[in-house]
Amino acid sequence: xxxxxxxxxxxxxxxxxxxxxxxxxxxxxxxxxxxxxxxxxxxxxxxxxxxxxxxxxxxxxxxxxxxxxxxxxxxxxxxxxxxxxxxxxxxxxxxxxxxxxxxxxxxxxxxxxxxxxxxxxxxxxxxxxxxxxxxxxxxxxxxxxxxxxxxxxxxxxxxxxxxxxxxxxxxxxxxxxxxxxxxxxxxxxxxxxxxxxxxxxxxxxxxxxxxxxxxxxxxxxxxxxxxxxxxxxxxxxxxxxxxxxxxxxxxxxxxxxxxxxxxxxxxxxxxxxxxxxxxxxxxxxxxxxxxxxxxxxxxxxxxxxxxxxxxxxxxxxxxxxxxxxxxxxxxxxxxxxxxxxxxxxxxxxxxxxxxxxxxxxxxxxxxxxxxxxxxxxxxxxxxxxxxxxxxxxxxxxxxxxxxxxxxxxxxxxxxxxxxxxxxxxxxxxxxxxxxxxxxxxxxxxxxxxxxxxxxxxxxxxxxxxxxxxxxxxxxxxxxxxxxxxxxxxxxxxxxxxxxxxxxxxxxxxxxxxxxxxxxxxxxxxxxxxxxxxxxxxxxxxxxxxxxxxxxxxxxxxxxxxxxxxxxx
Numbered sequence: 419x420x421x422x423x424x425x426x427x428x429x430x431x432x433x434x435x436x437x438x439x440x441x442x443x444x445x446x447x448x449x450x451x452x453x454x455x456x457x458x459x460x461x462x463x464x465x466x467x468x469x470x471x472x473x474x475x476x477x478x479x480x481x482x483x484x485x486x487x488x489x490x491x492x493x494x495x496x497x498x499x500x501x502x503x504x505x506x507x508x509x510x511x512x513x514x515x516x517x518x519x520x521x522x523x524x525x526x527x528x529x530x531x532x533x534x535x536x537x538x539x540x541x542x543x544x545x546x547x548x549x550x551x552x553x554x555x556x557x558x559x560x561x562x563x564x565x566x567x568x569x570x571x572x573x574x575x576x577x578x579x580x581x582x583x584x585x586x587x588x589x590x591x592x593x594x595x596x597x598x599x600x601x602x603x604x605x606x607x608x609x610x611x612x613x614x615x616x617x618x619x620x621x622x623x624x625x626x627x628x629x630x631x632x633x634x635x636x637x638x639x640x641x642x643x644x645x646x647x648x649x650x651x652x653x654x655x656x657x658x659x660x661x662x663x664x665x666x667x668x669x670x671x672x673x674x675x676x677x678x679x680x681x682x683x684x685x686x687x688x689x690x691x692x693x694x695x696x697x698x699x700x701x702x703x704x705x706x707x708x709x710x711x712x713x714x715x716x717x718x719x720x721x722x723x724x725x726x727x728x729x730x731x732x733x734x735x736x737x738x739x740x741x742x743x744x745x746x747x748x749x750x751x752x753x754x755x756x757x758x759x760x761x762x763x764x765x766x767x768x769x770x771x772x773x774x775x776x777x778x779x780x781x782x783x784x785x786x787x788x789x790x791x792x793x794x795x796x797x798x799x800x801x802x803x804x805x806x807x808x809x810x811x812x813x814x815x816x817x818x819x820x821x822x823x824x825x826x827x828x829x830x831x832x833x834x835x836x837x838x839x840x841x842x843x844x845x846x847x848x849x850x851x852x853x854x855x856x857x858x859x860x861x862x863x864x865x866x867x868x869x870x871x872x873x874x875x876x877x878x879x880x881x882x883x884x885x886x887x888x889x890x891x892x893x894x895x896x897x898x899x900x901x902x903x904x905x906x907x908x909x910x911x912x913x914x915x916x917x918x919x920x921x922x923x924x925x926x927x928x929x930x931x932x933x934x935x936x937x938x939x940x941x942x943x944x945x946x947x948x949x950x951x952x953x954x955x956x957x958x959x960x961x962x963x964x965x966x967x968x969x970x971x972x973x974x975x976x977x978x979x980x981x982x983x984x985x986x
Contacts, residue, residue: 453482733762767797783810838867842874941970
């Protein structure tokens with residue numbers, strides 16, 4: 419069987435119109451038989467991409483059957499496949515001259531010339547084919563397309579006109595003519611073709627959308643709108659039509675019309691929620707690109723509320739509304755939508771993260787803690803949820819619980835910078851738990867993960883200064899922290915306090931006073947400034963600032979004894 423199949427393939431190729439070999443009387447029957455056998459075997463090797471063997475056999479066949487167009491065509495095909503365009507054109511030309519009625523020979527010659535970049539020769543080959551087959555649609559189409567490739571767009575349209583005259587109106591041909599005219603910036607002619615396209619398929623939504631887009635490209639916005647309104651009349655629920663209308667309204671900042679399009683669509687129960695989401699996202703992007711446009715923000719709020727209310731069971735609608743309200747700093751509304759999102763899509767981690775983070779930013783630490791177990795169950799091993807829960811416990815003074823959550827967060831996947839924040843916060847908790855050696859290790863890890871974590875630098879430096887430990891390193895870290903945020907009251911106080919511990923009271927006074935001048939100083943900063951003035955033996959100012967600290971924090975009643983001790 420394996421010997422029969424190649425033979426059958428070769429015989430079928432031999433009788434193909436392109437490869438057919440005619441009788442030639444100038445050679446003996448034996449020579450013809452030998453040449454024909456070589457031809458068949460050569461074609462078989464060619465089909466198997468065995469080009470060296472094919473060339474040897476087909477060249478032998480051509481020597482015996484030089485007048486046969488099929489053999490010359492085969493050699494042309496072979497040379498084309500191997501990239502020898504000169505020989506390919508030579509043998510294709512012989513084939514076309516020997517059998518001018520065979521269009522395949524002319525088309526092969528045109529293909530070779532085109533590949534070689536010979537424009538005139540390519541056109542001549544197509545015209546030679548058309549002389550024999552003037553009404554052949556495939557030849558006409560190839561010639562028109564070739565004119566386009568060679569940049570002869572008007573000549574291409576002349577051929578398309580011939581096709582239309584012979585075969586009648588055709589949408590694709592008019593579209594090709596339009597593209598040529600459009601490329602040539604022949605506005606009137608391009609518009610005329612668009613009108614023909616519109617008449618050919620008046621009820622086709624895809625056609626109407628396409629034509630409207632072309633009108634937009636030509637700057638004919640009114641015509642584009644007219645066609646889109648027609649498309650909308652045919653199908654008021656077509657999302658692509660609505661999206662094109664939305665793009666025009668957005669371009670003109672006509673937010674009222676844009677909003678009306680969306681609200682009408684969002685209230686339609688027969689449009690899929692996923693289709694509505696695509697359109698609403700478009701408007702959402704517009705609001706992000708125009709953050710200062712109050713009218714757009716108001717319309718966006720209307721659209722999102724309509725979307726979320728008309729699709730109460732569709733989680734992405736609630737999530738998108740939440741994202742918008744967060745962008746507008748409307749945290750309460752965002753929390754409401756995030757809560758709905760959690761109920762509808764409980765296993766999606768991002769809404770849980772957002773909800774926990776918003777509550778934390780609003781200092782509602784008890785609510786973060788209350789939510790933490792449910793959030794962690796639905797979004798396990800999430801470093802953000804674990805961190806904000808741990809930080810909430812820390813700020814509530816529950817350091818043992820805080821440490822547990824922060825330990826978990828430090829083991830969960832997160833980028834280096836966020837892991838640095840986790841370890842730095844863990845260091846704060848460990849310090850408060852009087853586990854100083856562990857705290858130092860946490861701070862060092864934080865700084866190794868992110869050498870720019872200035873919060874960890876400041877806190878580490880401050881706690882070292884409280885212990886009179888490694889003061890020079892504390893000074894180095896504190897100065898670096900202040901270089902990142904020169905107006906940070908806590909950082910300035912730390913630097914001043916480190917200088918205080920080093921006995922440099924003038925620098926201590928300078929930096930702690932800068933901390934006070936920021937307007938963000940705490941009672942501890944006021945106490946530190948009082949301590950500095952005491953060291954400078956300026957007891958009047960020492961008493962002034964200690965009293966200020968007492969006013970801010972009445973629990974610092976131990977300062978009363980210090981005040982009495984320096985009063986005359």
